[in-house]
Amino acid sequence: MKKIISVALVLGLSTSLAACTSTGADAGSGGGDVVVVEGYGAEYETLFRENIAKPFTKETGIKVEYRGGGSGAETYAAVRAANGDPGFDLGIMTHLELEQGHQDNLLARVTEKQVPNLANVPQKLKEHTNGVGAIQEVQQVCLMYNRDAFPKPPTSWDVMWNPKYRQGTLIFSPSNALGVYSLLTLADMGGGSSNNMGPAFKRTEEMAKYALATPTSSSEAVPFMAKETATTFPYFDGRAAIYAKTNNYDFTVPKEGTYANLGALGVPDGADHKGNAFKLIDYWLSKEVQERWALAYNVGPAVTSLTFPAAFAAKHVTTPEQLDKIKIADASTVNDNRNEWQQQWQEAVR
Known part of the structure; x- marks a missing residue:
């Protein structure tokens, strides 16, 4: 029998997510249909x-x-x-x-x-x-934007702090992976890193003064697209492509690069x-x-x-060239710090 693990799950998720009863008739690495x-x-x-x-x-x-x-x-x-x-x-x-x-x-x-x-x-x-x-x-974090607000795709993540657009921005919580990668992007832009997240929270605090909302999941952005009140925000390319077909939005990868x-x-x-x-x-x-x-x-x-x-x-x-360029976060660093980042994010958006 495996030893019981005592370390807290990185996201602080409750172990009250009870295990389901197995439906398989055979055990171990067995087959079955x-x-x-x-x-x-x-x-x-x-x-x-x-x-x-x-x-x-x-x-x-x-x-x-x-x-x-x-x-x-x-x-x-x-x-x-x-x-x-x-x-x-x-x-x-x-x-x-x-x-x-x-x-x-x-x-x-x-x-x-x-x-x-x-x-x-x-x-x-x-x-x-x-x-x-x-x-x-492989998904990538892209910049979703309102086509009416941007006749041409924006070229920088900085557009979210532009006074012309900042009241329609969305700041995703790091309880969601999208929020984690958004924070890492802000850290990189401010000269920080996953081991120096100060610049990310400084920029988050600046944006929070004007932002439209602070979603905890990507699905929470959908009503803002339906109403066309959102101007620009980070989003995963998979869902971005879906909503680009049904809403007045499109997406791009800014010049500063992005995370996978x-x-x-x-x-x-x-x-x-x-x-x-x-x-x-x-x-x-x-x-x-x-x-x-x-x-x-x-x-x-x-x-x-x-x-x-x-x-x-x-x-x-x-392509191999695109894969070579995209950044991949160190999972161990993220898991070790995510709870703390969540607390700091909450302070920044108050």
């Missing part, structure tokens, strides 16, 4: 079912039971609360949660022997898994159907499925040897 997946809800669930689950079942005969829920942090919290046996076989999360699972020793190791298509993934991405998962997509949000897959160490989970990861990392998923969810693939339409490639991370 099912794989239970815990992931995001809303449009993500719809796209997953159509582009991943259904064709995977058709090809392998393995049924996918999908549970749409909250964030990657909440998915990992369930793993942690159940000491590695939460009743699902594959968790959709980010590289931040993979780092926590590595530290807690609650996620199974994932190797090329189990998942041959890991060989398709660039080393820059694999080194952020600690060997306990796989990166399946690495979508990740983790297998709880006590999963009942590890073998099937590894098969699903391998399927997702195949070049054909990587292309299909990237186009469906409007994100960069974890495989950079693919070809995409020029308009798509201009908006998302699809």
Whole structure:
């Protein structure tokens, strides 16, 4: 039996997220004809079912039971609360949660022997898994802007402090990954870093005097786009592309650069159907499925040897050159400091 972990979860999430009862009939790395997946809800669930689950079942005969829920942090919290046996076989999360699972020793190791298509993934991405998962997509933090306010795309993150636009800005809480990467961007712009976040909170305090709102999730930005009261704000390119089609907004990456949000897959160490989970990861990392998923969810693939339409490639991370330029936060540093950053952010936006 694994030792009970006593270290507090980095986000302070309550372990009252009770573990689900396993639905598998067999234990350990056994087979069976099912794989239970815990992931995001809303449009993500719809796209997953159509582009991943259904064709995977058709090809392998393995049924996918999908549970749409909250964030990657909440998915990992369930793993942690159940000491590695939460009743699902594959968790959709980010590289931040993979780092926590590595530290807690609650996620199974994932190797090329189990998942041959890991060989398709660039080393820059694999080194952020600690060997306990796989990166399946690359999102980036972009600058969302109102088309009426900006006939041409803004070129700098500084536009959010411009008196002409600052009353329509949104400041995301670091309780959400979008808020974390936004803070890291502000730190970089002010000459700081993840180990010197003072410049980020100084600029946050300046913006908070005028900002339209302080959302705790990306979905909370949607009403402001529907009303067209927001001028400009950070957003992930996946959702940005969706709302750019249905609202009067578009998105760009400013000249200062940006951070990646690495979508990740983790297998709880006590999963009942590890073998099937590894098969699903391998399927997702195949070049054909990587292309299909990237186009469906409007994100960069974890495989950079693919070809995409020029308009798509201009908006998302699809090439080795783009991947080389984008910044990836050190997950250990983020996890160690996120609670403190949250407290400092709250002070800054009061």
